[in-house]
Amino acid sequence: MSTPGTVADLLARLRASDPGRPRLTWYGADGERVELSARVLENWVAKTANLLVEELDAVPGTRVHLALPAHWRSLVWVLAVAAVGAEPGGPAEADVVVTDQPGLPGPAGALLVVVTLPALALRAGSALPARALDYNAEVAGYGDSVPVVAGAPPVEVVQALAPQERVLLGAEGTDPVSAAGVLLDALAVDGSLVLLGPGALDAERVSSQEQVTARRRTDRTAL
Numbered sequence: 729m730s731t732p733g734t735v736a737d738l739l740a741r742l743r744a745s746d747p748g749r750p751r752l753t754w755y756g757a758d759g760e761r762v763e764l765s766a767r768v769l770e771n772w773v774a775k776t777a778n779l780l781v782e783e784l785d786a787v788p789g790t791r792v793h794l795a796l797p798a799h800w801r802s803l804v805w806v807l808a809v810a811a812v813g814a815e816p817g818g819p820a821e822a823d824v825v826v827t828d829q830p831g832l833p834g835p836a837g838a839l840l841v842v843v844t845l846p847a848l849a850l851r852a853g854s855a856l857p858a859r860a861l862d863y864n865a866e867v868a869g870y871g872d873s874v875p876v877v878a879g880a881p882p883v884e885v886v887q888a889l890a891p892q893e894r895v896l897l898g899a900e901g902t903d904p905v906s907a908a909g910v911l912l913d914a915l916a917v918d919g920s921l922v923l924l925g926p927g928a929l930d931a932e933r934v935s936s937q938e939q940v941t942a943r944r945r946t947d948r949t950a951l
Contacts, residue, residue, distance in 0.1 A: 732883035732916045735811040736874040739773060742766040742915060751920045752911060754800035755934055757927030762800050762847045769804070771872055776808035776863075778870035781877070783861065784824050784839050788813030788879035793822035793838075794904050795829065799845055800923060802904035803911055813880040816905050826863075830856050884909075885916045889942065893919040896940040900926040906946035913944075 732738040742751060747767040754762040764772065780786035792809050794816055796802035805826055809816055819825065819835060826841045830852065840860040844852050851865035886909060889895065895914045897907060911921040922938045924931060934940070 734880045735807050739770040743770050753922045755928035756925040772804045773807045774874040775867050775870040777811045780812050786812050786814045790814040790823050791817040792824045793819045795827035798899035798902045798904050798907040803908045806904050806908035812877045883912050887913045889917045891917050894941045896922045896943045898924050902946040910944050
C-alpha cells in the first residue's frame with residue numbers, strides 16, 4: 729500500500745478497497761468474539777471522533793487519558809484520538825479521562841467518559857458520577873464520517889510487515905496505545921489484527937481459526 733496518511737485517510741482507503749474484510753478481531757473471556765470489518769471499524773472511529781469534537785470540544789493538542797485495558801473498544805478510542813489530533817497522556821494533565829471504572833478519580837476539571845467493555849452493553853451498568861458521559865449510550869448518535877481536522881498527525885508505521893499480514897497480539901500486560909500501534913502497522917500493509925484478551929482461547933487455537941500469519945508483542949517484535 730502507499731503511505732498511510734492520517735488515520736482518516738487510511739481507514740477510508742481500506743473501506744474503499746475491501747469494506748467487508750475483517751480488520752480487527754477481538755477474543756475475550758467466556759467465548760466473546762467481536763469482528764470489525766473495514767467499514768465497521770471506520771464507523772466506530774468516526775462516531776467516537778465526532779463525539780470527541782462535538783461533545784468534548786477536542787482539538788489538536790487536547791490531552792486524553794485512556795484508563796482502559798487493551799480491548800477492541802479502547803483501540804477504537806486510540807484511533808479516534810489520533811484522527812482529531814488529540815494526544816494520549818497521563819492522568820495528571822488530562823483534559824479528558826476515558827475509563828471503564830466510573831469511580832476512578834481524575835484531575836480537577838477533566839471531563840469523564842465511561843466506557844462499558846462487553847460487546848452487547850448499550851449503556852453503563854451502574855450509576856455514573858455527576859457530569860460523566862455514558863459512551864455506550866451516546867456514541868451511536870454521532871456522525872458516520874471521520875472528521876477532517878487540520879493538524880491531525882500522519883500514521884507512524886514502526887514495524888514494516890508483509891502485505892496483508894494477519895497479526896496476533898496478546899492484550900494481557902499491554903496498553904491500548906501500544907496495541908493500537910500494532911494494529912496500525914498491520915492496516916498500513918492492508919492487513920489485520922487479532923487481539924487476544926485475558927481468559928480467551930489459547931493462542932494456538934486462535935491462530936489456527938483466524939489464519940494468523942504473524943505474532944507480535946507491543947514492541948512490534950515477533951514472538
